[in-house]
Amino acid sequence: MEPLPLHLCKPYKLSSILNRLYSLIHVTALTSLIYYRVSSLASTPLASLPAQLLVFALELLLSLLWLLNQAYLWNPVSRRVFPERLPENEQNLPAIDVFICTADPKKEPPLEVMNTVLSAMALDYPSKKLHVYLSDDAGSALTLLALRQACAFASSWLPFCRRFGIKTRCPKVYFSNLNDDHCFTRSVEYEKERVNIKRKYELFKEHIRIAEEEKSSATDKINPSIVEVIIDKSDDEVRANQVEMPLLVYVSREKRPPHPHHFKAGALNCLLRVSSILSNSPYILVLDCDMYCNDPTSAKQAMCFHLDPKLSPSLAFVQFPQKFHNISSNDIYDSQLRTIFQVRWPSMDGIQGPMLSGTFFYMKREVLYGKFSQKGLHHLKESFGPSNELIISLQRSNQRKTIDNGTLSSTLQQEAQFLASDNYEKNTLWGKQIGYLYKSLIEDYFTGFILHCKEWESVFCNPSRSAFLGSATSSLNDTLVQGTRCNCGLLEVTFSKCSPPLYGLSRMPFLQTMCYSYYALQPFYSLPLWCLASVPQLCLINGISLYPKVSSPWFVIFSSIFLCSLLKHLVDVLVTGGSVQTWCNEQRIWMIKSLTCYTYGTIDAILKCFGMKQPCFSPTNKVSDDEQAKLHQLGKFNFQIPTKFLAPLVSLSHFEYDCFYWRNY
Incomplete structure (x- = not known):
C-alpha cells in the first residue's frame, strides 16, 4: 500500500x-x-x-x-499540504538554515529585526535541525548587542511557545491586538506565564531602547568581517532547564570601498559560505528583516514538497506569498501585490513554478552550487575559492560543528571570517554561476530565472493561514523608490x-x-x-x-x-x-x-x-x-x-x- x-x-x-x-x-x-x-x-x-x-x-x-x-x-492551480503525514520522528527531518538580512539600523530598527529573528528561532521544528543567521551589512554594534539580548529573551520565549502551542510566535505581534491566540480559552497557569513572559519582553525592549540611546547607529563604509555564535551567557537557565535553542550566528561581512559588495545578493552568498562550514543544512529559508514567521508550521509545510520522492529531485524551492500586516482597507498603493500572488504565481505554478520572490522561500542548497560541486579539487577551488573547509562541506550534508560555550575554535573562527572577507570571491564563480547572481539589482528574479533555465522546478504554497507577514510600504515615495x-x-x-x-x-x-x-x-x-x-x-x-x-x-x-x-x-x-x-x-x-x-x-x-x-x-x-x-x-x-x-x-x-x-x- x-x-x-x-x-x-x-x-x-x-x-x-x-x-x-x-x-x-x-x-x-x-x-x-x-x-x-x-x-x-x-x-x-x-x-x-x-x-x-x-x-x-x-x-x-x-x-x-x-x-x-x-x-x-493559462493554467492556474492550487496546492494543499499535509504536514501531519511527515515522519513521526522529527529528528529524521532535514536541517534548515535561516538567512535574515539587515543593512541599516537607522531605516531598519533593531527591535523589529530581533522580532523577526525570534519568530524564526521559534519555528515548529527540531531545535538541533534549525540554524538562524543574521547578516548585518552595516556592521553595527547596536545590532550585535540587540541580537545578544534577543538570545537571552529566547531562552524564555521558546519554551513558552512550545509549552502552550502558541501560533503567533513573533513577540511584538503576540502582545498586540493582532494576535489571534487570545481567542482561545487558556488555563490559569498560562495566564500566569503570559504575564511573566510579557514582563521579560518589556525588559528586553527596554534594554534595546537604552542601547539605541547609548550607542551610535551610524555605520562605517569600511567594515571588518565578524562572525560570532550568540549564546546567552547572562544566566544558566538554558543549561539548567535544558532548553533546546537553535544555533544563532551573527555575520557582518567585510566591506571596503571601492570593492563592490553586490548588496543583498552579496550578503546571501556570504551567509551561504559561512553557514556551509558551521551547519551546512540542505535547505535554506530566506527572510527580510521586517518580515516575520506568522505560522510556525511553515517549515513542515515546505518539507511536504521537498520530501516528496517524485517531486524532490527536480524541486529547487518552495515559494510562499508575500503578505503584509499593515495593509489598509483602502490600499491606495497596491501594497498587497494582489495581481502577483493571487493571479500570476498560481498560474505559473501550473507550468514550471513561480518566480523567486526575494523572501519567504525554502530553497535546496545544492541548486545554488550547480554541477560545480561534482568536479575535481582543482576545479572546485577555482569555482568556490581557496577555503578547504568550504570544499569539504560540498561533499557532506548537515554536519553541525561542535561549539563549546558559544565559542568557535580559533581555526574555525579564522576560516569563517576568511569566507566573509571582501576579496574571497575574487577570481571565483560566486555571483556569476554559483550562489545568488549579481548581474541585477533584483537578484531573486535573475537567480530564479537561471534556475528554471537549468530545468529546476518550483512550487507555490499559499496556505489559509499566512505563513509569513511583512511590513508593506505605506508612502508614495517608498513605493516609487x-x-x-x-x-x-x-x-x-x-x-x-x-x-x-x-x-x-x-x-x-x-x-x-x-x-x-x-x-x-x-x-x-x-x-x-x-x-x-x-x-x-x-x-x-x-x-x-x-x-x-x-x-x-x-x-x-x-x-x-x-x-x-x-x-x-x-x-x-x-x-x-x-x-x-x-x-x-x-x-x-x-x-x-x-x-x-x-x-x-x-x-x-x-x-x-x-x-x-x-x-x-x-x-x-x-x-x-x-x-x-x-x-x-x-x-x-x-x-x-x-x-x-x-x-x-x-x-x-x-x-x-x-x-x-x-x-x-
Whole structure:
C-alpha cells in the first residue's frame, strides 16, 4: 500500500477555460485592429503619417505585453499540504538554515529585526535541525548587542511557545491586538506565564531602547568581517532547564570601498559560505528583516514538497506569498501585490513554478552550487575559492560543528571570517554561476530565472493561514523608490546576454518564457503611456485623425479592446476578494508607476549599460511614522515626494487640462 501523499495539486479548470476564451476573443479583436492600421496606411495623408506610425508601433508594443501576460492565466492551480503525514520522528527531518538580512539600523530598527529573528528561532521544528543567521551589512554594534539580548529573551520565549502551542510566535505581534491566540480559552497557569513572559519582553525592549540611546547607529563604509555564535551567557537557565535553542550566528561581512559588495545578493552568498562550514543544512529559508514567521508550521509545510520522492529531485524551492500586516482597507498603493500572488504565481505554478520572490522561500542548497560541486579539487577551488573547509562541506550534508560555550575554535573562527572577507570571491564563480547572481539589482528574479533555465522546478504554497507577514510600504515615495529599483533591475537582465525572451526560449517551457519575458519588458509600459497621453491630444488640436469615427464599425474594435481589458481586470479583482475600489486603486497606481518608476527605471538601466551610473541600493525606511501611517490608513496620498517623481505627474496633468481647454475654447 502506497503512503498517503504529502500534498495535492488541484487545477482551476473553469477559470482556465474562461481565461482562454477571453484570450481568444481579445486576440481576434487585436488582429482586426492591426488589419485596420495596416490597410489605412495607404490612404493616410503624408502630414499625419508619422503620428499614425508612432501610434501603431505603440499599439503593437501594448499588444505584445498583453499577449505575454496571458501566460499567467493559462493554467492556474492550487496546492494543499499535509504536514501531519511527515515522519513521526522529527529528528529524521532535514536541517534548515535561516538567512535574515539587515543593512541599516537607522531605516531598519533593531527591535523589529530581533522580532523577526525570534519568530524564526521559534519555528515548529527540531531545535538541533534549525540554524538562524543574521547578516548585518552595516556592521553595527547596536545590532550585535540587540541580537545578544534577543538570545537571552529566547531562552524564555521558546519554551513558552512550545509549552502552550502558541501560533503567533513573533513577540511584538503576540502582545498586540493582532494576535489571534487570545481567542482561545487558556488555563490559569498560562495566564500566569503570559504575564511573566510579557514582563521579560518589556525588559528586553527596554534594554534595546537604552542601547539605541547609548550607542551610535551610524555605520562605517569600511567594515571588518565578524562572525560570532550568540549564546546567552547572562544566566544558566538554558543549561539548567535544558532548553533546546537553535544555533544563532551573527555575520557582518567585510566591506571596503571601492570593492563592490553586490548588496543583498552579496550578503546571501556570504551567509551561504559561512553557514556551509558551521551547519551546512540542505535547505535554506530566506527572510527580510521586517518580515516575520506568522505560522510556525511553515517549515513542515515546505518539507511536504521537498520530501516528496517524485517531486524532490527536480524541486529547487518552495515559494510562499508575500503578505503584509499593515495593509489598509483602502490600499491606495497596491501594497498587497494582489495581481502577483493571487493571479500570476498560481498560474505559473501550473507550468514550471513561480518566480523567486526575494523572501519567504525554502530553497535546496545544492541548486545554488550547480554541477560545480561534482568536479575535481582543482576545479572546485577555482569555482568556490581557496577555503578547504568550504570544499569539504560540498561533499557532506548537515554536519553541525561542535561549539563549546558559544565559542568557535580559533581555526574555525579564522576560516569563517576568511569566507566573509571582501576579496574571497575574487577570481571565483560566486555571483556569476554559483550562489545568488549579481548581474541585477533584483537578484531573486535573475537567480530564479537561471534556475528554471537549468530545468529546476518550483512550487507555490499559499496556505489559509499566512505563513509569513511583512511590513508593506505605506508612502508614495517608498513605493516609487522601490518600483524604480525593481524596474531598473529587470532591464539589467533584459539587456544582458541572459535576456529572458531569447535565452529562455530554448531552455524552459514556452509559457514559462512568456511569463519571464513579460516582467523583462514591463518597464517599457512607460513608452506607450507617455506617448498616448500626449500624441493623440496634440493631433486632435491640429485636426489630425488617428482613430475611426464613432459612426464607423471599426470604432467598435478600438472601444471593445479598451473596455474588455478593464472588465477583465475588474473580474480578476472581484474573484480574488477585492472590490471596485481596489480595482480603481490598482488602475491609478499602475498609471502613476508607469509615468515615474517605470520611466526612471528604464533610464537608470540604460545609463548603467553605458557605464554612466553606478549601481546603488537604498533600503526602504522601516521606521514607523505615525502621521504617514494615519494618511495611509485613511486612504490619502502623501505627495511629499522628490521633484523627479512629482514633476511627471503634475506636468502631464497640466498638459491634459491645457489640451482640453485649447480644444474647447
